[in-house]
Amino acid sequence: MNTSDIRAALITGGSGGIGKAVAERLAADGYAVAVHYSGNKDKAEAVAAAITDEGGRAIAVGGDVADEAAMTAAFTTAESAFGGLDVIVNAAGIMILSPIATADLADVDRMHRTNIRGTFVVCKLAANRVRPGGAIINVSTSVTRTKLPSYGAYAASKAAVEGLGLILARELRGRDITVNTVAPGPTATPLFLEGKSEELIDQLASMNPMERLGTPEDIAETVAFLAGPARWVNGQTIFANGGMA
Ligand SMILES: NC(=O)c1ccc[n+]([C@@H]2O[C@H](COP(=O)([O-])OP(=O)(O)OC[C@H]3O[C@@H](n4cnc5c(N)ncnc54)[C@H](OP(=O)(O)O)[C@@H]3O)[C@@H](O)[C@H]2O)c1
Numbered sequence: 001m002n003t004s005d006i007r008a009a010l011i012t013g014g015s016g017g018i019g020k021a022v023a024e025r026l027a028a029d030g031y032a033v034a035v036h037y038s039g040n041k042d043k044a045e046a047v048a049a050a051i052t053d054e055g056g057r058a059i060a061v062g063g064d065v066a067d068e069a070a071m072t073a074a075f076t077t078a079e080s081a082f083g084g085l086d087v088i089v090n091a092a093g094i095m096i097l098s099p100i101a102t103a104d105l106a107d108v109d110r111m112h113r114t115n116i117r118g119t120f121v122v123c124k125l126a127a128n129r130v131r132p133g134g135a136i137i138n139v140s141t142s143v144t145r146t147k148l149p150s151y152g153a154y155a156a157s158k159a160a161v162e163g164l165g166l167i168l169a170r171e172l173r174g175r176d177i178t179v180n181t182v183a184p185g186p187t188a189t190p191l192f193l194e195g196k197s198e199e200l201i202d203q204l205a206s207m208n209p210m211e212r213l214g215t216p217e218d219i220a221e222t223v224a225f226l227a228g229p230a231r232w233v234n235g236q237t238i239f240a241n242g243g244m245a
Pocket of ligand 1: 041093188190
C-alpha cells in the first residue's frame with residue numbers, strides 16, 4: 001500500500017487518558033497515528049510502541065500546543081512519517097478549579113493558554129494541512145452545560161473551544177473537511193480523578209442516568225465516529241456524557 005493511501009491522525013494529548021484511548025481506537029480502526037505529548041514523552045512512546053507491537057503504525061511527537069513553532073514541527077514530523085494527515089484530534093488540555101472570587105489569575109492564564117491558544121494553534125495548522133476527506137475534532141467539556149461552581153475559568157476556556165468549531169467548518173467550505181467538538185462528561189482519567197474525594201467522584205458519577213463515570217474508550221468511540229463515518233456531522237458539539245446534560 002502506498003503511504004498516501006493510509007489515513008493518518010495526529011492526537012494531541014496522546015500521553016493523557018482520553019488521548020491515549022483515542023490513539024488506540026483510531027489505530028485499531030486502521031489509522032497511522034502520531035501520539036502527541038508535552039511533558040510525558042515516555043507515556044506517548046509507550047502508547048506508540050503498544051500500537052506498533054499490535055501491527056499498527058504509530059510515532060510519538062512532542063510540543064507545547066500553544067507554541068506554533070513546536071506544533072508546526074510536530075505536524076511536519078507526522079506528515080513525513082505517514083505521507084500526510086487526515087484527522088487531527090485536539091485532546092490536550094488542563095483543568096484548574098477554583099471559585100471565581102478566589103481564582104489565581106496566573107493559573108487562569110496558564111489554563112487559557114493551553115486550552116484556548118493551544119486549540120487555536122492546532123486548528124490553524126490543521127486548517128492549512130489536513131487533506132480532503134479529513135476531520136478536525138476538538139475537545140470541550142459538559143461543564144459548559146452543567147455550569148458547576150468552581151469550573152468558571154475552565155468552562156470559559158472550553159466555551160471558547162466550542163466557539164471555534166462551526167466557524168472553522170464554514171471557513172473550510174469546499175475542502176471536504178469536517179470540524180466538530182466532543183464535550184465529555186466526567187471521565188475516569190487523572191485530570192478528573194486527581195484531588196477529588198471518593199464521595200465527590202460517586203456524586204458526579206451518579207449525575208447521569210447510566211450511573212457511572214465515562215471511560216476514555218466511551219469518548220474515543222465518539223471521536224472515531226466523527227473522524228471517519230460521520231461525514232454529514234459538521235460544525236457540531238456532541239455531548240458524550242451518558243445523558244448528564
Ligand atoms: N477527564 C474528564 O473528565 C474530562 C471531561 C471533559 C473534558 N475533558 C477534556 O479532555 C481532554 C483530555 O483530558 P484527559 O482527562 O485525558 O486529561 P489528562 O489525562 O490529564 O491528559 C491531558 C493531556 O494534555 C496534555 N497537555 C497538557 N498541557 C499541554 C500543553 N501545554 N501542550 C501540549 N499538551 C499538553 C498532556 O500532556 P503531557 O502529560 O505529556 O504533559 C496530556 O497528554 C482535555 O482537554 C480535558 O479538558 C476531560
